[in-house]
Amino acid sequence: MRAATVLRGTLPFAVLVGAWALVAGAGAVPAMFLPPPADVARVAWELARDGALALHVAASLARVLVAVAVSVPLAVALGVLVALHRRLAAVAEPIVAFFNALSGIAWLPLAVTWFGLGWASVTFIMFNTVFFLVFFNTLVGVRLVPRLFEHAVLTLGGSRRHVILHVLLPGALPSIVTGLRLSLGFGWRALIAAEMIATSTGLGFLIYNAANFHQSDTILVGIVTIGVLWLLTDRLVLQPLERRTIERWGLVAAGS
């Protein structure tokens, strides 16, 4: 049973790599444009052995982690605070929606103007992307919590603090987790683009720099790494998180 699942997941990739080896091996395409899989594997091994790949992966991941660690708590706290005042929330929502539309790479020129090329600019872009998406989803999530629950807790003598901690925050959690998923999806893509322009470390830099030297093999190693890292994040962090929040705090049954 388990073996069948593994086979179903890997067989398509085996077929793809086989087709790639055939096309590259037939000599119809110059190796500079499409290096055979064996060459790419060799370059991957070299990059892994001399630590370059680990360095670039660590740089990219560190930027994601710093941005998430700083902006998620801030965005959730601010989102709940603004959502407490329903009128304020109604005014704030379109403004935050606008900044969401802008999130990501469009901030790069301004970031470079303010912070110069380097670490600060890239982190600023990531911060922006994560912050506004999580903020927006917290805001929407809190507003979607039925007022009935709020009134119930108040009627039972609960304080404002009780309402926030036991009603609004848990009720908004599924929406917050959705915001986190979206922000990581957009943020990860923005990061790769920003690293191409503004830094000299990270996976984005690795592949863009390789393009200057026409090293298609290095580029392919980078692309595969980027894809695998995202799939791992999705499988190991986001999906379990979503499953747990929706099972535990999802308001599906109460709403319908």
Place this chain on the structure above:
Amino acid sequence: MSGGRAATGRWELAAAWAFVLGTGTAAWALAAAALPLPAYYLPPPTAVLGALAELVVKGILPLYVAESLRRILLAALVALGVGVPLGLLLGMSRRLADFAYPLLNFFQSVSGIAWLPLMLVWFGFGERTILVAVNYTVFFPVIFNAMLGVRSVPRLYVDALRTLGASRGRIVRDVLVPGALPAIATGMRLGLAYGWRALIAAEMLVGAHGLGFMIFSAQAFHLTARIMLGMGIIGLLWVVLDYVLLRPLEEATIARWGLVQR
């Protein structure tokens, strides 16, 4: 809620909006005038208006907006015309769908921007590289979601029609395609959201006209007002596209054909 109350609510909201925008702009103008920063760090709102007037008169802005819109529209049409039918076809065969799922999932999770360096080696700095990167970015979420949409239609509906003697064509037309529509709308929205950002990034890196090129090249000359203007337009265009076209489309398909089982 009565109609009267809704109307007052709307007026109140508009007034609150005007107030927020007014104070925001005033605070920005004040900060630009008072803060001891070089002028290019934070140009005043008037400088952004000036940049708008200048670029419109010169004809640069309309040209760049048209270029960016043309590219994203082309990607949207290709995704609709090729990605959707292909996704539907894949979804109709269980075996094909099982085979395609891991591949499509992988390709949709690598953004088109990550492929850009390879496209630069293949096609050089030019229009073709931008188009491939943007089309790639829009295409994969669309085909992936179209396929998932067909797969998510409950067997029950298919069996029900089959029991009633419907042909295969009938089942495709009346059950599978309508059942997949909400997922297709979701895929289009997500794909275009990623695609719009990939387009801006690609225009920055490749530099052949467009709004991304406009704000990126302005940075080299410290034309910060021009950057802010470009950012405002990039954000506004997406808000309009999303709230006027994509979101209503998604909600309408979910309301009309959504197969959420209760």
